[in-house]
Amino acid sequence: MINIVVAQASFIAALMFYMGVIYTSAYYGHFHLSPFFLGFGFAEFVLQSLHLMTFPVLVGAVVLLIAVAISGRRPRQALPGGLVRVASLGTSVLARYYLVVVVAGLVLVVLWWVWQLLLPYRWLGPLLIGLGLLLGEARRIDVDHTPRGLRDTAVPIFAAGVFLLWTVTLAAGQLGEQDARNAERDVIQRTGLVVFSAKRLGLTSRSPDLHFEDLGNSVHLRYRYTGLRLIAARDGRYYAVPIGWSAKTDHVYVLREADGMRIELTPGVQ
Structure with a gap:
């Protein structure tokens, strides 16, 4: 139990440090400065990552927690039957058409990369790709009950993790740039x-x-x-x-x- 708690805490701290570096680099980069030149330390980068705790992020975290609760057996009994059926139906439909979600994400990435469109939402493409890969893996587990090898499951999960990390990077950088522009306007x-x-x-x-x-x-x-x-x-x-x-x-x-x-x-x- 202690090893699990320490491992999870280390992963969360490393992720917060990474988000803090991206955010502060984008923010102070707008003012022609670098957080490394300013001498920021590990704790300061972690604290700077708290700027990402905006209202949409908190709402998304609550929705994710509700989805996890619905997917469990014990919490499912305590929730309204209609809510469980709607959530299960929505998840199954998305999992069935996970390739559509992946393709939609690829289209958004191409539009941003080639024509620089959808700049305020450039994180949406990698997010859809990562979620689509996870939905596809969940669908295979539900449909195919036979054991699968580690390579078959590790590759799509690792790819989904890479795209989700790309999403976090783009979102943190965009928020840093936005806060810096607001600071410039209200200097x-x-x-x-x-x-x-x-x-x-x-x-x-x-x-x-x-x-x-x-x-x-x-x-x-x-x-x-x-x-x-x-x-x-x-x-x-x-x-x-x-x-x-x-x-x-x-x-x-x-x-x-x-x-x-x-x-x-x-x-x-x-």
Whole structure:
């Protein structure tokens, strides 16, 4: 029992780490950064994977749990007979036409790969292929009651696992890109930076909201910069962008607090 629990926990942790890497790479890649350059660790990648726990994902997990409960013998008796019959009929129909599900997934993959169509739903093709392969394997078990070799069962299950992992990869990357675009659009709401420096930093931008002010010779940190928003802060370095930042044309500033520089954090403008 302990070995089973440890194995399952290790698999879940590895999957969360993988999803966290894909998500953070897509998110910070939009800002021309890399999570490995920022020094993210294993625990941080695992925590970042929690961004994938969106409402559609939770609904899908609940539906999957209900389907598993219906397929069992004991839980089936506790559920309404109509629900069991409808679920069993739907599963049997899908299993009977599993090749149609696989072909539909292949068509979606080709449409995305060749014509770049259905980009918001590019994960749907691999998902249908993986589910179709699993449905086909379930149908063979129900129809053919004779024992099957390990190779006959391992190959389709492994292929389905590969396509489902591809689905997770595409979904995590797409969610990271979407969250990064939302952060770019609402960058004014992020934590603000006020930079005081003894020397001019030469921060330039197309944005009119990036302001520079000379406080005079009587002030040690005489140069004051405002209009910056924080993207990440790691190991004494602040990664900031100006208000109105664009991923296609603008730079990301890397600032490090030192004796000749002071950085103050302010609330973002709502």
